Amino acid sequence: MFKKLIKNSRMKSPWLLHFDCGSCNGCDIEVLACLTPVYDVERFGIINVGNPMHADLFLVTGTVNSRNSMVLRNLYDQMPNPKVVVAIGSCGLSGGIFREAYNVVGGVDKIIPVDVYVPGCPAKPEAIIDGVVAGLQKYGRIVN
Amino acid sequence: MSMSMQILLVALGVVAGPLIGGLIGGLDRIITARFQSRVGPPILQPFYDVNKLLAKEYIVVNAWQAFCAYSYLAASMISVALFFLQSDMLVIYFVQAVGAIFLVVGALSSTSPYSQVGAHRELLQMLAYEPLLVLVIIGIYIETGSFKISAVYSWDKPLLLKLPFLFVALGFALTIKLRKSPFDLSTSHHAHQELVKGVTTDYSGPFLGLIEIAHWYDVALFLCFCSLFWATNIAGMIILISITYFLEILIDNVSARMTWRWMLGNVWAIGLTLSLVNLIWLYQR
Numbered sequence: 001m002f003k004k005l006i007k008n009s010r011m012k013s014p015w016l017l018h019f020d021c022g023s024c025n026g027c028d029i030e031v032l033a034c035l036t037p038v039y040d041v042e043r044f045g046i047i048n049v050g051n052p053m054h055a056d057l058f059l060v061t062g063t064v065n066s067r068n069s070m071v072l073r074n075l076y077d078q079m080p081n082p083k084v085v086v087a088i089g090s091c092g093l094s095g096g097i098f099r100e101a102y103n104v105v106g107g108v109d110k111i112i113p114v115d116v117y118v119p120g121c122p123a124k125p126e127a128i129i130d131g132v133v134a135g136l137q138k139y140g141r142i143v144n
Numbered sequence: 145m146s147m148s149m150q151i152l153l154v155a156l157g158v159v160a161g162p163l164i165g166g167l168i169g170g171l172d173r174i175i176t177a178r179f180q181s182r183v184g185p186p187i188l189q190p191f192y193d194v195n196k197l198l199a200k201e202y203i204v205v206n207a208w209q210a211f212c213a214y215s216y217l218a219a220s221m222i223s224v225a226l227f228f229l230q231s232d233m234l235v236i237y238f239v240q241a242v243g244a245i246f247l248v249v250g251a252l253s254s255t256s257p258y259s260q261v262g263a264h265r266e267l268l269q270m271l272a273y274e275p276l277l278v279l280v281i282i283g284i285y286i287e288t289g290s291f292k293i294s295a296v297y298s299w300d301k302p303l304l305l306k307l308p309f310l311f312v313a314l315g316f317a318l319t320i321k322l323r324k325s326p327f328d329l330s331t332s333h334h335a336h337q338e339l340v341k342g343v344t345t346d347y348s349g350p351f352l353g354l355i356e357i358a359h360w361y362d363v364a365l366f367l368c369f370c371s372l373f374w375a376t377n378i379a380g381m382i383i384l385i386s387i388t389y390f391l392e393i394l395i396d397n398v399s400a401r402m403t404w405r406w407m408l409g410n411v412w413a414i415g416l417t418l419s420l421v422n423l424i425w426l427y428q429r
Contacts, residue, residue, distance in 0.1 A: 009195035012186075040182040042173075045189050051341045053203070053348035056196070080201035080349045 010056070010082075011140040013045045014132065017055035017079065021072055021108065023062025026122035027089035031059060033125045041129060052078040057135055058112075059128075063091040063098045064105045076112045084135040087114045088128060090121040150229060157228030158221055164367070165360025166190045172393055173333075179397045190356070197353030205254040205346050212250025213351040213358075219243025220361035227368050230294040233281045240365060243358065244270055247343060254346035262342030266330035268404045272411040273317035279419035280317070283310040284372065286426045296372050302380065304373040309422035311373050313415045315388065318366050320411070323359075324396040327411075329404055 020028050034041045035048055049055050052075045064072060076085070087108040090096035095106040108114050115138050118131035170187035177184025186192075204210045223240040226232075244266070251263035281291065287306050288295045296303065304311055320327040331342035339345070347355055367385050374380035 006195065006199040009192040009199070013189070013192040013196045037180060037182045040177075040184075042177060042185055043183040045185045045192060049341070051345055053346065054341060054344075054352060056200075080203050082200070 007140045011136055014057045014136055014139065015047045015049045015055050016057045016059055016132070017049055017052050017075065018059045019061075019072065019075055021060050021062040021064055021068050021092070023089065023091060027061035027092070027120075030122045030125050031061065031088065031128055034128055039125050039129065041132075046132065052076075053080065055079050056083060056139065057132060058083060058085045059088055059132075060085065060108045060112075060114075061088045061092050063095050063101075064108055064111055065103045066105060067103075069105055069111045072108070072111050082139060084115045084139045085112055086116045086118060086128075086131050086135045088118045088120075088123050088131065090119060093117050093119060096121065153228045153230075154225045157225040160228075161221070161224040161364040162357050162360040165357075165363040166194070168363060168367070168389065169360065172389075175390075175393050176397060179393070190360075194353045194356050197356065198350050200349035200353075202350055203348050204351065205256075208253040209250045209346065210351060212246045212253065213347060213354045215246040216243045216250070217354045217358040217361075219246060220358040220365070224361050224365050224368075227293065227365060230292065230297065232291045233284065233293060234291050236293075236365070237277055237281060240362065241270070241274060243362075247355065247358075251343040251346065256346050258340045258342065258345040262330045262339050262345060265339075265404055266343045268408060269320050269327065269330055272327075272408050272415075273320045276313045276317045276411070276415045276419060279416070279423065280307075280310045280314045280369075283307050283419070283423055283426060286423065293372065296375050299375065302374045302376050304384070306426065307373065307422055309418040311370075313419045313422075314370060314373075315391075316411050316415045318370065318388070319392060319395065320407075321362060321366050322392055324392055326395075326399040326402040327407055328396075328401055329407065332401070 018028070018031050032048075033039060034046075052058075056079075058076060058079060060072065076083075085108070087093055091098060092108050095104050098104045099106060105111070116131045116135045118127050120127050123131075167187065169190040170185070173189060174184040174187060219239050220243045223236045223243065226236045226239065248263045248266050248270075251259045251266070254260075284296060284303060284307070285291050287303060288299050323330075323332055325332075329342075331339070331344050344352060344355055367389070370388050371381040371385055374384040
């Protein structure tokens with residue numbers, strides 16, 4: 001029963017950390033659009049926090065390059081377990097149109113383990129919310 | 145009061161404190177969302193949040209931080225329990241001040257600049273509201289002739305009629321303590337601010353959960369203090385608290401976050417003036 005209570009609470013209270021990992025801001029605007037009254041993700045208990053130490057879900061947009069891979073790694077390490085990573089947009093998935101560029105490492109999964117991939121250029125807010133819900137299914141199952 | 149009655153009251157305070165604080169927090173978030181034409185989270189959302197936080201990984205920056213989180217919770221719990229025992233208002237006031245200081249010390253024990261600046265701002269906030277709180281308690285003393293809460297409950301007239309300006313001063317202290325705009329300098333309930341999460345930046349997982357529970361106790365304590373101003377009947381108490389809290393949410397939604405200089409200047413100038421006028425008026429009668 002205790003585990004069920006924790007699982008239920010986890011599903012109902014995901015706090016997001018959003019990191020713009022060298023994105024063109026297209027996906028970032030869509031992520032922030034989820035918080036507006038039109039989509040209102042707070043009704044699911046979702047809060048966009050600015051602090052990795054408080055976050056449960058890690059939303060990453062954009063390509064990873066050799067400069068910001070360190071920051072990405074650092075943010076991921078600062079988040080307390082359990083945590084779920086959602087990669088958003090073509091660039092976050094694979095590097096997108098920038099994948100051949102000399103400074104680009106590739107998708108987010110080259111640096112940190114990714115649980116959910118949300119495709120799109122930019123990804124629609126509906127798709128992002130869908131991805132977060134898919135991440136939550138996974139997050140709820142992790143009971144330590 | 146018999147011994148068993150006292151134990152019962154302490155237990156009631158310890159259990160009811162966070163329940164009241166959490167439910168009011170949930171209601172607050174729904175009403176705030178409605179103000180912003182959103183639907184808002186379920187009313188039990190604060191409990192889900194704290195449950196989740198308590199089940200997260202145990203990470204501390206250093207041992208002091210953990211100690212301070214526990215001490216803050218203990219002090220807040222004791223102050224609510226003392227209130228339910230109808231004990232001395234000054235003792236309650238000092239115990240809750242000790243709790244608030246432990247929160248600051250815990251934040252200062254980490255090296256994060258956000259945490260440090262947040263802690264300094266929290267100290268300034270305390271500097272702003274603590275004198276008002278003392279003056280409110282002195283006002284109640286002049287009127288009822290006792291620092292005991294039991295004396296307030298046995299007083300036959302509502303205190304609000306004699307201490308209206310002091311109630312406004314208490315409103316300032318309440319706004320600061322509830323971390324509402326324009327006084328949410330050190331940390332805020334809303335997602336982003338310039339200090340990331342200010343004083344709570346380096347508390348994570350279970351310790352953030354403890355801090356949140358301690359905050360619920362603080363909210364309960366301050367609303368109980370407000371209820372003293374209409375202590376003659378229960379309905380009056382509930383109506384007074386409801387109106388006060390609704391005004392708090394309204395002020396939170398219509399105002400922006402201000403600087404600490406503005407806070408200190410205005411809270412002292414307006415709050416202390418109102419309190420002194422009220423005290424002189426009481427004294428002159």
